[in-house]
Amino acid sequence: MTTRRHFVQSASALAALGTLSPLIARAQGVDQVKIINGFPAGGTADATSRRIGEQLRGSSYTPNAAVVENKPGAGGRIACETVKNAAPDGRTLLLTPFSCTSVYPHIYSKLSYDPFTDLMPVSIAAVMHHGLAVGPMVPATVKNVRDYVAWCKANPDKASYGSPAAGSLPHFLGALLSSYTGVPLTHVPYRGSVPGVTDMLGSQLASMFTPSGDFLANHKAGKIRIIATSGPTRSPFSPEVPTFAEQGFSELTTEEWFGFYAPAKTPSSIINSANAAINATLKNPTVISSLGTFGLAPAGSTVREMDKSQRDAYFRWGPLVKHIGFTGMS
Structure with a gap:
């Protein structure tokens, strides 16, 4: 780029002046x-x-x-x-x-x-707000958090949720939901959101808690369904999705x-x-x-x-x- 080339040429020329080089370095930043x-x-x-x-x-x-x-x-x-x-x-x-x-x-x-x-x-x-989304493994009749909890209770062998990491806020949101409802949910940690969303799309994972932005494209394409978000108000990026608080789970309200x-x-x-x-x-x-x-x-x-x-x-x-x-x- 012309700007970059000019910068390099100018810096090289001024460096030859020796005593001015520290001043030039500070002026140009890192x-x-x-x-x-x-x-x-x-x-x-x-x-x-x-x-x-x-x-x-x-x-x-x-x-x-x-x-x-x-x-x-x-x-x-x-x-x-x-x-x-x-x-x-x-x-x-x-x-x-x-x-x-x-x-x-x-x-x-x-x-x-x-x-x-x-x-x-x-x-x-x-x-960011975190979200709870369900994939093709979960039937279309599951439309909200209470439906999800009921389905997990009825299908304990499939009641798993992914998160981008063990110890992350999404992990703990799933753990809190499990604790407050008394329904066991198996946590599956991933190395980031993308691998977990991929497994959910492939019906290898029932659901996932993660930043809701990582769900948006597939949610809008109808491939997965975001059923709740964690913010104090609805996310402007998925305003059709009610918050956890709106669905009776105010303890899961958080932003990160x-x-x-x-x-x-x-x-x-x-x-x-x-x-x-x-x-x-x-x-x-x-x-x-x-x-x-x-x-x-x-x-x-x-x-x-x-x-x-x-x-x-x-x-x-x-x-x-x-x-x-x-x-x-x-």
Whole structure:
């Protein structure tokens, strides 16, 4: 690209002046940013990383589009540990749901990272509602949550639900539904949403809890049916679907966000630059529209607002995790 070529040529020429090179480096920001997320390509985490990352080009933070690297596995913990160990120079960001930073500390006694000391909040990126969907294995007469619970009770050998990871909020929503109704539901964890949705489409899995955006395309095509969403109000992306609260399950009301983090000890000047660039990107109509196709609502924040939200979620989910009784292996 002409702009990129001009930047390289100019930087090379100015570098020869020696004493001016530090000033030029600071003026241009971070040369190349990598966004790491812990989930497979094709899902909501991947979409958020790519849609925002490509629009960072030309900001005061970085002259180039960010490179996205997927590190699926361990429910996103591998990605968190990777960023924890990265150099605190602004070149590496983590994009993760708050499950990894606010819920996992209650689950794993030997978590490989401390969300409050090893990672620095940068900005909330997007808010999502989770959904419960059923696939072809479940008869068309199942139209709502109570129908689903009754069907599971009558078909215990098929009463299973998938989630994008053990210990994720979708996992716990299924566990809470099981606890509050007294109907056993078998949890099937996946490495992200996409493999679980694929199994549900193929009638290998009855149902799934996951970000509702991961269901939207197949729901609109009539291949699966979203029967409830977790937000305090109906999702604008599937307004025909009632919330859990509307159906008598207010305990399952929750929202979750994806947020950007940097390694601890990243200079505040870089954090602030990244925050400003991300928040500007979230006002871009192209980004808003693109994220909307995945059921995501852009929601920027200050660093302090994100830190408070993370801590609020931590204190809310602690008692619920204890109620569910789930403990993950380190």
